[in-house]
Amino acid sequence: MNNLSSEESNPKPNSNNVLKAVLALVALIAGCLAYMLFESKQTSANQQEVIETKVIELADTRVKLDSITTQLESQIAEVTKLGGDVAELEKAKLALEKDKKELNSRYASLENIKDNYAERIKNYELILIAKEAELVQLREENSHLTNENSTLKTEKSGLVKSIEEARAQNREVSSINRILTEKVTRAAALKAESIKILGVTDKGKEFEDSRYRSKKLGKIKISIQLSKNDLTEKGKKTVLVRILDPDGYTLFDTDLGSGNFEHNGQDLAFTIKRDFTFDNENPHADFYFDRGAPYRAGKYTVELFAEGFKIGTGGFEVK
Structure with missing residues (x-):
């Protein structure tokens, strides 16, 4: 009887072990939750940084496309005035407008903006450079035709010498006046x-x-x-x-x-x-x-x- 009473009166070591195991499990769960919260905040910060970078890329791409549009329109106007072919420029302008609309429609996603448009911008710039070389030739040709026409009219009238002398005098006077005007204008600037x-x-x-x-x-x-x-x-x-x-x-x-x-x-x-x-x-x-x-x-x-x-x-x- 005494032995049985002794065994029933000492269950405390087992209860303490269970309590310690429960506390250890609670501490482990709390640690996991804290780590998950930290990872969530870090991910959110990284996502915000990526979004800000993409927004900057979007704005930069818009600026470049707008600048190219202005240059294309300027070249189209001059080539048309000089009687050149604007078909390639008009085609490039249509493609550019399509790219700008596409860029605006992709505003929500902001994915791969720089990679998608870098090559297109480069191609537009090459078109502008090539057309500028053609413009130089067109200007020279138009200038040459203008000079020829002026010479023919002068020879036909039989007043070449007197006209040239008068022009020389006018140029000299105009040059002097222009220099004086420029000096006064620059001084007043x-x-x-x-x-x-x-x-x-x-x-x-x-x-x-x-x-x-x-x-x-x-x-x-x-x-x-x-x-x-x-x-x-x-x-x-x-x-x-x-x-x-x-x-x-x-x-x-x-x-x-x-x-x-x-x-x-x-x-x-x-x-x-x-x-x-x-x-x-x-x-x-x-x-x-x-x-x-x-x-x-x-x-x-x-x-x-x-x-x-x-x-x-x-x-x-x-x-």
Whole structure:
């Protein structure tokens, strides 16, 4: 009887072992849940980074396609004017418009944008280069025909010598007048003493940094200080702003007011244009540009033009 009573009164070691096993299992389950939560957060962060990168690629591709569209239209207009064949250019323009529509329709997926469009952009650029070579020949041919026609008319009238003498005198006078006019115009031109590029957050807070973070950069403020110049006519002035990305392409979006202008015989694209009043008392002006898309990393160049002259150059860097 005493032996049986002793065995029944000592079950505690077994109960303790069961309790320890249960606690160990609970700790193991808690550890697994914590690890799964950490992995979920890490995956979410990685997905967000990929999405931001794809959005930048999308915006960059749109800018390049818009820039190529502008160049194609410019070449089509000139080739048509010179009597050349625009069939290839028109075909390329149709394909380009199709690519732009396709790009817009793929906005939700953002998959393989850079890989899908890099080769197409390169092909369009090759077409532009080839057609530019043809344009050079067309210009020469048209110029040659114009000169021949002028010579025939002069010989027919029998006034070749007198006309040439008069033309020579006119050219000389025109050349002198042109030089004087250019000197006066250049002397009266606006000139930017300093250009400062500031970042502006989405909340409107301005800040200055040597390298701007793309996520923090909502829009940019271009602040210019102009030289005082008594020769410059006071009143409304228009400044064209070109912002060149790290690859040298002009940031171009017709919805933001982008367009084209001629400078030193070249057809150039501008990003935005703004008006301000020049009073020669406080020659300062600020311009804002809201791209509406993240900036990719690299160095950006800012060029300012007014009244036919390049009045200043600045830049900023995005990391």
